[in-house]
Amino acid sequence: MTIHGTPPATRREGGRTRHRVDPTRLLLIAVAAGGAAASLLWTLVTGFTDAQAALAFGVLVALGELARIALPGQREAAPIASAGAIGYTFLLTTGADAAHHSAWQVIAVVALGLALGELPHIAVGRPPRWGDLARRLLIIEIIALAFRPFTDLLTTPSPHWWLGLCVMAALVMAAWLVDSSIAAAIRAERLRTRIGVAFRDELRAQIPIGMAIGASGILIALAASVMGLAALLVFTAPLLVTQVAFRRFAEIRLTYLQTVRALSRVTEVGGYVETGHSRRVGRLAHAVGCELGMRESDLLELEYAALMHDIGQLSLRDPIPSGATVLAPPSEQRRIAELGSAVIRETGVLDSVAELVRRQCEPHAGGGDGPPPLGSRIIKVANAFDDLVGESKDRDRIEAVLQRLRMDTESEYDADVVEALARVLNRPASHW
Structure with a gap:
């Protein structure tokens, strides 16, 4: 398996x-x-x-x-x-x-x-x-x-x-x-x-x-x-x-993941995000979590959250162009995150995953609730990267997007997470 x-x-x-x-x-x-x-x-x-x-x-x-x-x-x-x-x-x-x-x-x-x-x-x-x-x-x-x-x-x-x-x-x-x-x-x-x-x-x-x-x-x-x-x-x-x-x-764990993957494809089938976006964000988030030393149980929750991070887009009347939430206004990003979190909480068993999804759009320093969990900060970086790069393998484009993320580490993105992403991307794709 x-x-x-x-x-x-x-x-x-x-x-x-x-x-x-x-x-x-x-x-x-x-x-x-x-x-x-x-x-x-x-x-x-x-x-x-x-x-x-x-x-x-x-x-x-x-x-x-x-x-x-x-x-x-x-x-x-x-x-x-x-x-x-x-x-x-x-x-x-x-x-x-x-x-x-x-x-x-x-x-x-x-x-x-x-x-x-x-x-x-x-x-x-x-x-x-x-x-x-x-x-x-x-x-x-x-x-x-x-x-x-x-x-x-x-x-x-x-x-x-x-x-x-x-x-x-x-x-x-x-x-x-x-x-x-x-x-x-x-x-x-x-x-x-x-x-x-x-x-x-x-x-x-x-x-x-x-x-x-x-x-x-x-x-x-x-x-x-x-x-x-x-x-x-x-x-x-x-x-x-x-x-x-x-x-x-083991079969129950596998069923959970298969169910989550099926749910993550709903936004793709509905045309809200690009094909493969959730899968790419999930893979990148998992690799960055490993790079930052997250334990296995936290990595599993991170993967679930990364796969379903855009499920709140199903509530939108008009899809965001290319599904790139990084280009949407902050208020719209928060609404998508809140709605996605509410959907996940309805399962009754994935509350911690729902919390990661809810706080994914917050700045790395956080607000009244303090800094968001590490998993949320990782999803925020991985999602922004894939929104701007997609399936492209152009190294110049990848470096340009990484530089853009680095420029926003003061206000939006966790600098440690961005650098971990850079290290992951510098390895052969088969290693992550």
Whole structure:
């Protein structure tokens, strides 16, 4: 699922779609693939141990990867596969039999399971997101190499059973932080945003599903000591319910965005604004928000508001020429903003978006209510730029409009937002 239209990591050249290679993602894929290849080779040479458990967990990982889900923010997760992989990593005993498999076998089994789970997706034309797939594998590699060499110490008779639980929980927490850091580095590189902001966004996004995956993996491993391999079925069921809930949440978010995009096209179909204006303003506003370090939830509201910023024009008896509200009198701009905000408030769930739309025409210093929100200031700049430039790619015209915006930073436009827009426009279009 793509949340912001065409992924910013792709661009079209000569009629073909080319993927922009991010160095961080490329390094991640290389490290994860290298570890998997080495593990498979080592396991083939030394042979598999506890083949029944390896087969059961491998099948679980494959099925979990087959049922992977797409989450908001262009994230991908395979909760069942990840929980099964963690459970196999932490497996100490299966019933009364001790588990003797090595870290290399864990990595090999998980790699094979992930590969088998990806095949049906590839067969129907859904190629994997290699970065997300490599992250899932790399985290298991880290946990397995840190845990499996010391399993003999945890399986010796001891009343301190909680020690193993504490070690498992600590490793899961550490792996979660590493995974969030890697995801944040990739996100910051892809969206050109600040690494600290991206890291906080990843932590917030991964806390619920990360806790569910980690807890399920540990429970599977501990329960297998008593129930044997039947624990896989018993403790995978709650995670399946959680996965369904996350999938529905992602679908609701996607429906919201699709609805907003449909509403934004009403002004274009009615001839009130130029075709593509709302889409261009939304894309520019999102890129500027990333440049200024806005967090993910604020970026989503900004995108909604930018797409619907002109919806108040539907109340006009005579459309503004070319829909350029920047050329309209201030009183007319305020009326359009107020009417658009009122329409959005009728949804009952987008009040913060309505507020961004209401205050989009205010000077950056604000009035009686103080300075307008950053999102409103960004929309004001992005809208003015597109009103004056449109679809033109003429660099002289773009520079002239930027200079005009800079001249009005004393009274109308936020200087920081204008300079952020200039930096965005100086990058290749595929980067924003």
